Amino acid sequence: MKLNRRSLLQVATASAALVALGGRFAQAQGTEVLRIGLSTYPPHLRPWVNVGYSGHLLCALINRNLINYDEAGQLVGDLAESWTNDTPTSWLFTLRDAKFHDGSPVTAADVEWTLAQIASDGSGAYMFDALKPITGIEVVDERSFRIMTDAPLATVPALMAYPFLSILKADSTDDEEQGIGAGPYLIGYAEKGVSIDLEPNKHYYKEGLPPLKGITITPYVDESARVAALKAGDVDLIDYVPWSAMAAVDEDEALDLHKVDAGAFMYLSFNGSGVFADPRLRQAVALGLRRDEFVESVFFGYGAEMTGLPRSPSSPYYNEALASIWGYDPDKAKALLKEAGYENGLEVSLLSTSQYSMHRDVAVLVQAQLAEIGIKVNLTMPDWATKVNLGTKGVGDFGVQGIGLDNLDPDGVTTLIDPSLSPTYLRSRGFEVEGLSELLEAGRSELDEARRIEIYRQADELVAAATPVAGICYRATGFACRKEVTGLTMLPDQLSPFSSVLFDKLNLS
Structure with missing residues (x-):
């Protein structure tokens, strides 16, 4: 049966446990084909474009880096x-x-x-x-x-x-948008929005890997349906375990929860083409958020407040004095609004998505909390693919974002904090932080660690003053699988959302 996106969504909503859709492996009951319930079908298969963690999971299975x-x-x-x-x-x-x-x-x-x-x-x-x-x-x-x-x-x-x-x-x-990679699997079949079947790469450079005869990837856009499918045995592994379900998954004797608490994080990006060209208004937003409420109500306690840039306390680049630049101070936030000429209030638009509850619920809580300091927030929350497209075009005064650092070098925050870089839905745009790009460039060029530490301290001070982004909270990263799945390991801390680079070892007992 061939389903379009609308009928797929209807099926996902109507059933708590979707049957596997389409694909040449759809009826396979053998234990050598791994069935993955993915949080969304990637918006496209073009290489090198960041389309979110679901896209990366597929990318990591079919491609390799240096x-x-x-x-x-x-x-x-x-x-x-x-x-x-x-x-x-x-x-x-x-x-x-x-x-x-x-x-x-x-x-x-x-x-x-x-x-x-x-x-x-x-x-x-x-x-x-x-x-x-x-x-x-x-x-x-x-x-x-x-x-x-x-x-x-x-x-x-x-x-x-x-x-x-x-x-x-x-x-x-030239022939296929995803090109030809060197990863453990290759795409054998794909029906947009429905399923992707992967075949093992017999030329993979790691001897004895991959051990599976295939992988079937099926999107479950409803997170409750995704968890239900895992519990029912319709899939073997899911990404993006909802925080509301983590405790139940962990207690289920048939399942394993793989979780890293200090994983990715939620933050706000700003569009400087409107009122947020004024750093006082960006700072007012940052000071108007009670971050503990996001951790408890959105992530069920599986996370932590994000009050500074994502630098590990164990890193030599961590600076305790700059670790709490984003606190809750409603009086100062109101004073900044008044100073910027908005004593009687400010109305702005916030872009998020309804597809992932964390993005949706963060947006709703931002709306409620900022209303208390005089900022009226109008929400735009389409599906994920539309959100990516709108964000890339610069729609919205500010946006709810979620990301994990892509590397552990201190320069890893550059793509997050420097709005002068090329536009992307994940980054602020339309304004510059004077001196920041130069400092970040100097940090990249410096091979002496002591000098690099001083350079990044100065860069972090500029971020504290200019608020190019506003951190909200960290969230736990979770994958869940049935007990029969073996070989699942995760990358540490901020890298944990990208753990699928290790999935070439996944097997079924």
Whole structure:
């Protein structure tokens, strides 16, 4: 049966436990095909574009990066066997003996082509700005190349581990939008909005992996239906375990809950084309939020208040004096509104989505709390794909966002806090924080850690004063699976939402 998006949504709403839809594996009852209940069908399959965690889960199953993270949060070679900073402005990489899905070898020329596509105007790649310091790729031989930079760049290894920096076969996106990757699986069948079937990559470079004969991915847009499908045995694994269901899942003897408490976080981005060009109004919003209520009411206590930039207390870049820049101070918020000329109130529009309860409920709570200080918030909450499209176009005065850091380098917050970078639905836009881009650039270029620490301290002080974003709270990251699923491990802390890079080991007992 072929379903369109509307009928799929009707089925998801009507049933607490969806039957698997479509796909060549839909009727498979064997234990060698893993069934994943995904929170949403990716808006598209184009590489290098950040379309959210559901899109990354699929991307991580079909593609590989040069470098990735292991369970301990350490950088490890993926398609790259080794790398070294051989001169102040170049990094020498050596590729391992890896092959793409079609059996052709992964070569330096493929890396050169991939990075050129990302850097091309209009690529839409989330790493477009981050890769600007790269001036070129010098191909040494088939398996060796140098990444040349315009200045010393300490962040190159961390950049290569970015979740959407997949290396694809040169020119392969001409025929299929997802191109040809080198991941553990390849797409065998896909019906938009309905299902995706993955087949094992017989050329995968890790010996003995992947162990499964296939994976069927089915979207369950209703989170209650997603959990019910897992409990009923209709799927084997789900992403985005709702916080309201975590306790029940954890208590179910047939299921395993895999959870990292200090995972991703919720925050507000601002559109400077309207009233939020004024930093006083951005700061007023940040001071008008009682963050403990978000943790308790939206995330059922599975999280923590976010009062500063996401820097771990164990990191040398953590500064306790700047760890509480976003507190609750309604009197100061009202004073800032008055100072900005809005003593009698301010009306703004907030873009969120109704598809994920965390985004919806955060938006509703922001609306209620800001009303107390004189800010009337009008909500726009379409489905996720529409929200992404509207956010990319700059719709709304501000927006509810959720993200996890893509790397653990102190520069990892740059894509979050610097509104002068190219527009994306995840980032503030339409204004600049004077001096911030320069400091962040200096931090990337500095190879001495003590000097880097001082540079990022200054950058964090600018963020505290200008409020380019407003943090709300951290949220636990959860995957849940049936007991028969083995090999599921998670990345630590902020990296946890991207744990699907480790899913090449998933198996069924």
